[in-house]
Amino acid sequence: MYLELALFKSPAHPPEVLAVSLLELTSSMFTRSTNISRRFFRLSCSPSRFNVISNTALKRKPHFLRAASATFNHSSCLYSVLHSSICHPFCTPPFVLSSRPYSHPPSSMDLKTVLEVLEQLAPLSLAESWDNVGLLVEPSKQRPVKTILLTNDLTADVMDEAEGMTCDLIISYHPPLFRPFKRLIQKDWKQQLAIRAIESGVAVFSPHTSWDSVKGGLNDWLIEGVGSGQVLVLSQALCSAHKKHRLEFTARNEEELNNIVKDMRKTENSETFQYNILRTEQEAQHVILNCPSSELTSAVQAISGNATASQTLTITQVQQPPLLGCGQGRHAVLDEPISIAVALQRMKKHLGLPHLRLALGNQKTLDSVVKSVAVCAGSGASVLQGVKADLYITGEMSHHEVLDAVSKGTSVILSEHSNSERGFLTVFKERLSAHLPDSVTVIISQKDKDPLQVM
DSSP states (O other): OEEEEEOOOOSSSOHHHHHHHHHTSOGGGOSEEEEOSSSEEEEEOOHHHHHHHHHHHHTSOGGGOSOOEEOOEETTEEOOOOOOOTTOTTSOOSOEEOSSOOSSOOSOBOHHHHHHHHHHHSOGGGSOTTOOOEEEEOOSSOOOBOEEEEESSOOHHHHHHHHHTTOSEEEESSOSOOSOOSOOOTTSHHHHHHHHHHHHTOEEEEOTHHHHHSTTSHHHHHHHTTOOEEEEEEEEEEOOSOOEEEEEEEESSHHHHHHHHHHHTTSTTGGGOEEEEEEOTTSOEEEEEEEEGGGHHHHHHHHHTSHHHHHHOEEEEEOOOEEEEEEEEEEEEEEEEEEHHHHHHHHHHHHTOSOOEEEOOTTOOTTSEEEEEEEEEEEOHHHHTTOOOSEEEEEEOOHHHHHHHHHTTOEEEEOOTGGGTTTHHHHHHHHHHTTSOTTSEEEEOSSOOOSOOOO
């Protein structure tokens, strides 16, 4: 069995740092270590020592390396394991076990592989339930992805740009296809874009609110423009694992319970039922059962066959655990309070804009102190509503939403909708490029812009 690590340079910690850390293991753990190149190391080890070595790599701090992979082969069988954290998708796992040997980076990538990278950077499960994210247009003829165009909005001008560079994939932050179509015709401009993408063989992908929610994503980038501070999520994201229900009921004796359990085991997924038994003095057995929501009907049917159990049955949905650092909007208590005027200038620089709209809070001036800030990219009124902060920063709010904030003493900075988002494309370009081979070019659209201009 061998374990092969692909290490990438870091200014502070070169690849040799991790290699030396692994070699700190006793020599009995592996038969030899080969430095294939300055970046790739192969360790040959026994099956019993594989987990010890891989766990040692996992314990290395994330900044020791940008990305890495490992493969192992035993008895002609390939195994694959993925180690990652949805709470920290922008912190690449210390290493990834894969069924594909990475002795050198791939020369090209297919669409499926690129989509897997995008999912790793910002899981689509973090998107809001109302959103339309993911792959929106898929070419009928697959071809290697060589050119990716990043844009905030897919417009006719951006499509011209994409076709001119023979683009293979457009990543449009806002989904160009949002509401269902009953027909594809030339009358509607969004349908025209979909038709052009199909005819040109260009795939279209939209991340939208998954970028907003993910830790280290768009909203974290937006609030960084004001200054450092203690940042909290305004609308916490929850784990996307399958929802579960808890069923509680009472069986008169052990025989009745065994019959109920027997009926449950007749289902195809009987192993998904987990239950605990609490015995009472009268030999009655109070049961607490957990099951996936998809199996709820089967469980209730099995319980309903018993009169005592069905009469005592209660059902509650199990709350999913929060994904720390993920969710919509951000709130920060600044390390160093600043004036509204300073906050305004910082956001102009951060967003790359010469002008911003400002509504001063009641009894506030440009010299008023800002200790806390709440942000939400795009149209953030619904997320910011009711949040206590000295300053709101978002793309757009309605006239009356601004008045509500101002009346409570909160000042508001508006940049126009997409101007609060577009600057993140530069950040994401670097993150995406780090996960792609040199043969794939990532380009930020030059035609993309907010439709509203301050003249």
